[in-house]
Amino acid sequence: REVVHIVLNETVFHPQGGGQPSDKGTIGGIQVDKVTLDRSTGVVTHTGIKVDDSSSLPSPGDMIGLKVDACLRRKLSECHTAGHVVDAAMAKCGLCLPPTKGYHFLDGPYVEYRGTIVSSERADVLEKLSRTFTILLEENIPTKIEMMSKIEADRTCNRLAQNFDFSDHPEETVRIVTVANFPCPCGGTHVRSTGELKESRWGIKGIKCKRGVVRIKYDQL
Template sequence: MKTEKLYYQDPYLGRFTASILHKGKDEQGQFYVVLDQTAFYPTGGGQPHDTGTLDDIEVYNVVEIDGKIRHYLNGTLDKDQECVGEIDWERRLDHMQQHAGQHILSAAFEEEYGYKTVSFHLGKELCSIDLATDLLTKEEALAVENIANIIIIENRPIETRWVTKDELIHYRLRKKVSVSQNIRLVIIPDFDYNGCGGTHPNSTGQVGSIEILHWENHKKHTRLYFVCGKRVRHQLHEKHQVIQGLTAILSTPQEQLIEATKRVIEQTRELENTVKDLKLQLIDYEAASLMEKYTNQIGFRLIEQVFENRTMPEIQQLAKNITAKSTNTLVFFVNETIDKLQIVCACGSDVPMKMNQVLKQVLPRINGKGGGTDTIAQGGGEKLVTGKELMAELVKELD
């Protein structure tokens, strides 16, 4: 026996009584019940399922399988005959507003610019449609948003009608229906005729308003994000809080926020460049200091240094600076952090050694990985020894 769909008879029905036809568990061991009738809308047609309670037990998922609607519960029903169901009305109304808003928006895009809607997603916070165009302008989006909100202000009726396949010729459908039986049309007279199995309010005015947020290219289409009804107020409140916070931080009125933000970004870039230049100067000074500290040994100069918590780019640059200034200098750097060791080996052109080979010999000592060229190599691994012990291993390679 199939479940009677009360949500089609009255989408505003929030509480109902039903007889229990079946109780069971699915393949994942999740408990569900099937009722003779229900106001719970199951997932389908781009619209998420309703939630609520059956005899005060939470209904967290609703799916339709072969005409039978399963209500998944966080608990079990002891009764075998009747139960009382109650849907989460705020969630249902939200879904009705978003779904009807999508119909209005899609019809407006197609009517005004010929852009068909190829898919629809009703998300928890945002909704989106994919439009069959790879280019959407701000002027087009604003024009469609205005048309959609005029349709809402006019408070046109939203009708539903069950028709046969042969009766479809009497309607100017926005797209072909996907079924041949039990065809349900959602109609906004003289504006939109569309096959749909979702829930909708009985007039466009109850959608409240539609706000287009932004859009992006997606697989040769345009994915457009929007909100309707209560979500518009939520977005307005959220964005107002952000703007108020920025006006306080930047000490700038709302209408000047963009220019103020641009100035801050530009100043930040200038400061970052200054810091970068100063770091390079410090590294150059450090390179000169290390070259003075170490003198020639066995035909070339060996500079060995163990650092703590330096960045790899810094010590790599330091090694490059040294070997660029002195062709007969060999550099061994070890950087020690809380949980790992890092190595940089570098040499000038007059040093008869291959840095990638030296690194390869010591990396197994720390279960490390790395690589490089004959003149500079780098790697890292686990902190299985101290930085000084690893340096000793590197120096041994000179013997």
């Protein structure tokens, strides 16, 4: 099969980034398996294979139809949103540790924070976090997405702890996603409310601490 790379003037595909894998779908007769963003140029590249040998490849200036795999997009949006609920549960439990990494892939998602939780307290923390996570889903809190100035974003996202640095952000505005009343900078896709995660049975699965990093694992239970 011929591998094809396509650049469009605009796209509905979400590229991989921010801990979230890219969308998949089709562009004409091309099965798109990966979408990447070059942050230095802003160019989004769609990579896939030509599955319809009878059709020709698009030429510059052509109009072409795009179709995102809606089922996969939904699962990835749920997974990413659940990661934000982990952040909110951590904050509500008084664990305002700086986040360092979010892995919102479907093969074992987790969120990592800088710090530690002493071993004798981990079981209690896990139980409290799990209970708080469940309560946040039951409250069916709407997701809110806003564009803010860097000053406003700093004031909004760092009200509990100085966890986010906006000084190096290349643009004057920042996309802020608020999930379960916890705001943070994010470019990913999300579901409309925390209640939608309850229907899909998302929850916290475990805690792992190693070398100054706390990893909170979550998944569909």
